[in-house]
Amino acid sequence: MPGAGKQMTRSKSPVLLLLLALLALSLVFFLFSFHSPSPSDDTTTLLHPNHQPIYKPETSFVASLDRFLLAHKSSRRDDTVLLTTLPQHQPNHLDDLIFQTHTQRLYADPYYPLSLPIRVYVYDMPTKFTFDLLWLFRNSYRQTSNLTSNGSPVHRLIEQHSIDYWLWADLIAPESERLLKSVVRVHRQEEADLFYIPFFTTISFFLLEKQQCKALYREALKWVTDQPAWNRSQGRDHILPVHHPWSFKSVRRFMKNAIWLLPDMDSTGNWYKPGQVFLEKDLILPYVPNVDFCDSRCISETQSKRTTLVFFRGRLKRNAGGKIRSKLVAELSGAEGVAIEEGTAGEGGKAAAQEGMRKSVFCLSPAGDTPSSARLFDAIVSGCIPVIVSDELELPFEGILDYRKIALFVSSSDAVQPGWLLTFLRNIRPAQIEEIRQNLAKYSRHFLYSSPAQPLGPEDLVWRMMAGKLVNIKLHTRRSQRVVKESRNICMCECKRANSTTSSGHL
Numbered sequence: 165m166p167g168a169g170k171q172m173t174r175s176k177s178p179v180l181l182l183l184l185a186l187l188a189l190s191l192v193f194f195l196f197s198f199h200s201p202s203p204s205d206d207t208t209t210l211l212h213p214n215h216q217p218i219y220k221p222e223t224s225f226v227a228s229l230d231r232f233l234l235a236h237k238s239s240r241r242d243d244t245v246l247l248t249t250l251p252q253h254q255p256n257h258l259d260d261l262i263f264q265t266h267t268q269r270l271y272a273d274p275y276y277p278l279s280l281p282i283r284v285y286v287y288d289m290p291t292k293f294t295f296d297l298l299w300l301f302r303n304s305y306r307q308t309s310n311l312t313s314n315g316s317p318v319h320r321l322i323e324q325h326s327i328d329y330w331l332w333a334d335l336i337a338p339e340s341e342r343l344l345k346s347v348v349r350v351h352r353q354e355e356a357d358l359f360y361i362p363f364f365t366t367i368s369f370f371l372l373e374k375q376q377c378k379a380l381y382r383e384a385l386k387w388v389t390d391q392p393a394w395n396r397s398q399g400r401d402h403i404l405p406v407h408h409p410w411s412f413k414s415v416r417r418f419m420k421n422a423i424w425l426l427p428d429m430d431s432t433g434n435w436y437k438p439g440q441v442f443l444e445k446d447l448i449l450p451y452v453p454n455v456d457f458c459d460s461r462c463i464s465e466t467q468s469k470r471t472t473l474v475f476f477r478g479r480l481k482r483n484a485g486g487k488i489r490s491k492l493v494a495e496l497s498g499a500e501g502v503a504i505e506e507g508t509a510g511e512g513g514k515a516a517a518q519e520g521m522r523k524s525v526f527c528l529s530p531a532g533d534t535p536s537s538a539r540l541f542d543a544i545v546s547g548c549i550p551v552i553v554s555d556e557l558e559l560p561f562e563g564i565l566d567y568r569k570i571a572l573f574v575s576s577s578d579a580v581q582p583g584w585l586l587t588f589l590r591n592i593r594p595a596q597i598e599e600i601r602q603n604l605a606k607y608s609r610h611f612l613y614s615s616p617a618q619p620l621g622p623e624d625l626v627w628r629m630m631a632g633k634l635v636n637i638k639l640h641t642r643r644s645q646r647v648v649k650e651s652r653n654i655c656m657c658e659c660k661r662a663n664s665t666t667s668s669g670h671l
Contacts, residue, residue, distance in 0.1 A: 287388070335349050358403055400422070406424050496585070544570060563629060
C-alpha cells in the first residue's frame with residue numbers, strides 16, 4: 165500500500181536523524197580528544213587534580229614574580245594588632261581556643277601531632293613589609309650595576325636567597341591552584357600549628373638605605389612581637405625566613421626563639437651568635453639555583469660533551485671557611501682537565517657557569533663565607549657531580565635525602581694534598597659516575613623552587629621536615645607557658661602579701 169510506505173518512511177526519519185546526530189557528536193568528541201594537549205605539549209596550563217586549570221611550573225623568580233604581582237594588584241588590609249588596644253586577657257583567650265582545637269584533634273586523629281597537613285597561619289602584614297618590597301625588586305632588577313662591596317650583583321643574590329617569596333606565594337595562592345598536600349593555610353589562629361612571618365628580610369637589606377633598612381627591621385620586630393600568638397609561645401611556633409646571613413642582623417637576637425629558615429648553620433660563628441641557631445630549632449633550605457635546569461634528556465645529550473674533569477667558577481678568595489678556595493686554586497691551577505675561573509653570579513657569569521658545568525664531569529663545591537655555597541645546587545641541577553669540600557657543612561633536608569647518592573665528600577685536609585684530589589677523581593669508575601648522574605636527574609626536583617610549588621619540590625620538603633619538629637615545638641611552647649604562668653602566680657602572691665602587710669600597717 166502506497167500510504168503505508170510513506171508512513172513507514174516518515175517513522176524512520178526521526179530515528180535516522182537521531183543516529184546521524186549521535187554519530188556527528190561522537191566524531192566531534194573524537195577529534196577534540198585527538199587534538200587536546202597532552203602533559204608533554206608546550207601549553208601554558210595544566211589541570212589540577214580537582215580539574216581546575218593551573219599554570220605550568222615556573223622556576224624563574226622574575227617571571228613568577230611578574231605573574232604573582234599582576235594577580236595581587238589590589239591593595240591589602242593592614243591588620244596590625246597592638247597589645248595596647250586589646251583586652252589584657254587576649255593571649256589567654258587565644259590559649260584557651262588553641263587548647264580546645266588541639267584537644268579535638270587529639271581524639272579525632274590517631275596520628276596527632278605527627279599528622280599532615282601542617283596547618284599554617286600566614287600573617288597579613290602591612291604592605292611595606294611584603295608587596296612594597298617585591299615591587300621595589302621588580303622595578304629595579306635590571307640595574308645590573310648595583311653591586312655588593314665584593315662585586316656581586318645585588319639582584320642576583322636576592323634571587324639566590326628568594327626562598328621567602330616561593331614559600332609565601334604558595335601559602336597564599338588560591339587552594340584551587342595549589343598542589344601540595346603537606347601544608348594548608350588556615351585563617352583562624354587557634355587552628356594553626358605554625359605561624360608564618362612574610363617579611364622580605366633579604367630584599368630590604370640589599371635595596372634600602374642602611375638606616376631605612378634598620379628602621380624597617382625595628383618596625384617589623386615590633387609588629388610581630390605585638391601579636392598575641394607570638395606572646396603566647398614567645399615565638400617558638402613562628403617561622404622567620406632569614407636566608408641571607410646578613411639579613412635582619414640588627415634585631416634578630418630578639419626573635420631567637422623563632423624557627424629560622426637558613427642557608428646553613430654557620431659553624432664558624434661569624435654570622436650567627438652562639439645559641440641563636442641550631443638544628444633542633446631551625447631549618448636549612450637550598451639556595452635557588454642560578455642556572456637553568458638540565459633534565460635527564462639534557463644530561464644524556466651533554467654526556468659526550470663533558471670533556472672537562474673538574475670545574476669551578478666563583479670568588480676565589482673568601483673569608484672564614486672559604487679560605488679553602490685559595491688553597492684549592494694553588495693546588496689545581498694549570499692541571500690537565502681542570503677549569504677554574506674567577507667570576508660572579510651576574511648575567512654573563514650565569515651563562516659562563518652554566519656552560520662550564522654542562523661541559524664538566526665534576527664541579528667543585530668548596531665553602532664560601534659560610535660552610536654552604538650556592539654552587540652546590542647549581543651543580544646538582546646541571547648534572548655535574550658536586551665535589552663538596554666543606555668540613556662543617558649541614559645540608560638541606562638531610563633527614564629525607566641521602567646526599568651520598570648525588571655528591572662526593574672530600575675533607576679539606578685531603579683536598580689540598582699535592583695530587584690527591586685529581587688522583588681520587590680520575591680513579592672513580594665510569595659505572596659509578598653514570599649511576600650518580602642518573603641520581604642527579606632524579607634528585608634535581610627537590611631543589612627546584614617553582615610556582616605552583618610541586619610535590620617533592622623544596623617547598624614541599626620544608627613542610628615535611630617541619631612535621632618532624634612539631635612535637636618539640638609544642639613541648640617547648642607549653643613548658644615556656646608553664647614557666648610564665650608560675651612566674652605570674654608567684655608575682656600575684658607577692659603582690660597580695662605586700663598589700664596585706666601595707667593594710668596591716670595602717671590598722
